[in-house]
Amino acid sequence: MIRRDLLATLAILVAALFVASLLAGEVAIPLRDLFGGGQTAGGLILRELRLPRAILAVLVGGTLGLCGAAMQGLLRNPLAEPGVLGVSGCAAVGAVLAFYFGWAAAFPLLLPVGGIIGALLAVALLYALAGGAGLLTLLLAGAALNSLAGALIALLLNLAPSPYAIYEVLFWLMGSLTDRSMAQVGLALPGILLGGALLLGTRRALDALSLGEDAARSLGFSLGAVRLRLVLGSALAVGAAVAVSGAIGFVGLVVPHLMRPLAGRLPGAVLLPSALAGAALLLAADLAVRLIPTATELRLGVLTSLIGAPFFILLVLRMRRQEL
């Protein structure tokens, strides 16, 4: 019952923030114009600017929250997250390659495909490097992947033919949902839905895995198949999300920890609440970057990192205390 209440509360929160996201923007527009439809300024702004932005916040935030929870469950590591482990960064490398060198202009679907391939390579490499190993190995592997991704993004943007490319490094490293359109929603949707479904399908297996690998096997779960689903699912979802929004950090780290006290300790039970809470967090952050009066709009990742990085430090402190 608690779980159903939690999901309902989170769903209402997401819906409320979604509506707020449609109402807020750079210009104040009367409700009547906004929902008047047609080719009026208000209708255009709602349909072509604010709606895709709100939808993407839900999709991308949901992806990051879900993947954070799934990776923490799979790797049995409380600090695992697409951003911290470099999966988002590598997805951005793939998307940058597809976007700036003209492939995505010819075949738009190559943009999310580039992101997915980048994310897949990262997850596979992480698992190979640090699959059964300890916390430290995994975080070091993530730090290495993150540095490599940052360097590759800068290199590719330097080599890109467009003179504007190099100034767009901030978008890919920090992320933004400004001036996105329905076209990007359409590009990200298939990967996010497919990846999300794969991840949500591992709920029971993750719960079993938390009892240990032997217990999971005795309960009839094939570990190899579960791992493959998790690796593929997070790569599909994160790759497609990052390809249209850039790498937005720390959402996947913070959200599962917030949900665990509410949803219970079982990793599988945290998945769906984390997806909803991730969507709510990103919607709220995207509202904040629009409402905070700065000369140029703040990058979304700046805000999530300001929330997430101190949280990260807090988690490290808590783990230290437990070790002592």
Place this chain on the structure above:
Amino acid sequence: MHPSCPGLSWLEAKRAAWLLSLALAIAPARAAGVLSLNLCSDQLLLALADPAEIVGVTSLARDCRISVQCDATQHVPAVRGTAEEVMALRPRLVLAGPTGATTAQDAARRRGIPLIKLPSTPDLGDIPAQVVQVADSVGHPDRGAALSAAFAARLAAFPQPGERRPVAAIYEPNGYSAGPDSLTSSVLARAGLQNWAALHRDQGRIPLERLIADPPDLLVTGEPGSDPSLAEAMLWHPALLQRFAGRRVTVPQRDLICGTPATLDAVEALVRARLALPP
């Protein structure tokens, strides 16, 4: 690395050798020519001097998106605008712009090489004087006089602005728009248009939402680039395409970045767009 030259890598050494050979190749024939350190001075120099009289222009001048003289750079070396290049090329004159390449300018001053800093041209009327200044300094006053006379004649031939002065917004990559005291604003005024950004006392980055909520009569953007970037992609956002269908004109960026004779091409395109606007 050789102990006697600390800090000089093989690449730097190779580069220095290349510059030296370049300098030596030019030096024996005659006194070295003119070096330009700024995209705007590049274009005037290329228009007024012979290729043999130029020892270098910036590599930006080769980019046809931002340079009207890109074709003329084929037989002219490209430089990055560093102090090292000033030292190695030994130009007889250095042309610089209002900003940038400060270290290279210092190097020219220290070596006693004449340096002309061309100011920016925030008004169309400033362009002929600058053409004459560059032409005189490179030794072709006749070409300067002819070019500036042609410029003045063409400028005067545009129709005078009418009673109705439609509002136009120039929307640049990343959503930037030029304010009142800019060449862009001067071009709009001569074409009989009011500058949206100046009317709204709004310069710098203009959000898409604001442009759609309070639209100008005419939207002016650069040509769609062949090389993708987020900065240019926003100019083709579906919301803008729908809002300004039939009320949008493209003007090549190279015509507006620097004040050159080609800037009048932008005036011409905008006059045509104004006359084509529905009443």
